[in-house]
Amino acid sequence: MAVAMTLHTSRLLLRPFEPADAEAVHHLAGSRDVAAGTFLPHPMDRQAAHDWVTGRLTDQSAGTSVTFAVTLAESGQVIGSIGLELVLAHEQGRLSYWLGKTYWNRGYGTEAVRALLDYGFTSLKLHRIYAPHFHTNPASGRVLQKVGMTHEGRLREHYLRFGTRIDVEMYGLLRQEFIACRPVIDGEPPPRES
Numbered sequence: 663m664a665v666a667m668t669l670h671t672s673r674l675l676l677r678p679f680e681p682a683d684a685e686a687v688h689h690l691a692g693s694r695d696v697a698a699g700t701f702l703p704h705p706m707d708r709q710a711a712h713d714w715v716t717g718r719l720t721d722q723s724a725g726t727s728v729t730f731a732v733t734l735a736e737s738g739q740v741i742g743s744i745g746l747e748l749v750l751a752h753e754q755g756r757l758s759y760w761l762g763k764t765y766w767n768r769g770y771g772t773e774a775v776r777a778l779l780d781y782g783f784t785s786l787k788l789h790r791i792y793a794p795h796f797h798t799n800p801a802s803g804r805v806l807q808k809v810g811m812t813h814e815g816r817l818r819e820h821y822l823r824f825g826t827r828i829d830v831e832m833y834g835l836l837r838q839e840f841i842a843c844r845p846v847i848d849g850e851p852p853p854r855e856s
């Protein structure tokens with residue numbers, strides 16, 4: 663499996679996580695507001711953050727997922743994470759992402775998801791990429807709509823998070839749809855890999 667070292671977008675650089683990123687993960691993903699839309703461990707103390715980063719690196723070596731640290735291209739600051747859980751036998755990937763709360767609502771999530779879709783379909787040659795999001799997390803749904811994914815349905819009371827049963831909205835995109843829609847959904851040139 664080809665794993666890109668970095669993906670470049672206009673404002674972001676997506677690169678593999680390093681163990682030293684655990685401190686940033688602790689600070690960013692330690693927020694309950696960030697955790698509420700995800701299955702990140704919570705509370706995310708330093709050890710949990712270290713274990714989370716190590717787990718991503720282990721899964722990546724095993725070829726079961728690929729995860730990028732989302733960083734600001736200008737400063738190198740880590741602001742979040744984005745990745746694909748892979749089932750290569752079915753040529754599919756499950757998208758997941760989070761950003762530190764300070765960085766929300768500036769278009770970074772959409773920019774990172776666009777880059778991952780391009781990477782998944784172009785480099786990994788996936789046939790389908792899908793993304794579940796909690797019904798209680800409309801910002802995530804909006805990101806998936808903005809990149810051209812299709813709402814495929816709702817899984818009722820599918821997950822239990824912080825003691826509450828949560829409906830899950832499912833979004834998906836097929837390779838042929840991505841290729842057909844790419845000129846429309848790309849507000850900018852495709853990400854550059856290096």
Ligand SMILES: CC(C)(COP(=O)(O)OP(=O)(O)OC[C@H]1O[C@@H](n2cnc3c(N)ncnc32)[C@H](O)[C@@H]1OP(=O)(O)O)[C@@H](O)C(=O)NCCC(=O)NCCS
Nearest residue numbers: 699759760761766767768769770771772795800801802804
């Ligand atoms: C989901 C997340 C990654 C979005 O990242 P982001 O950088 O804020 O996303 P963008 O700025 O690209 O787009 C956010 C969109 O949601 C909209 N939005 C924000 N809050 C909203 C709300 N409460 N209801 C409806 N729409 C909302 C914004 O207006 C924007 O849409 P617009 O461009 O049409 O105005 C970020 O909120 C996050 O990390 N949340 C916590 C972790 C998480 O939930 N991860 C997703 C798991 S599926």
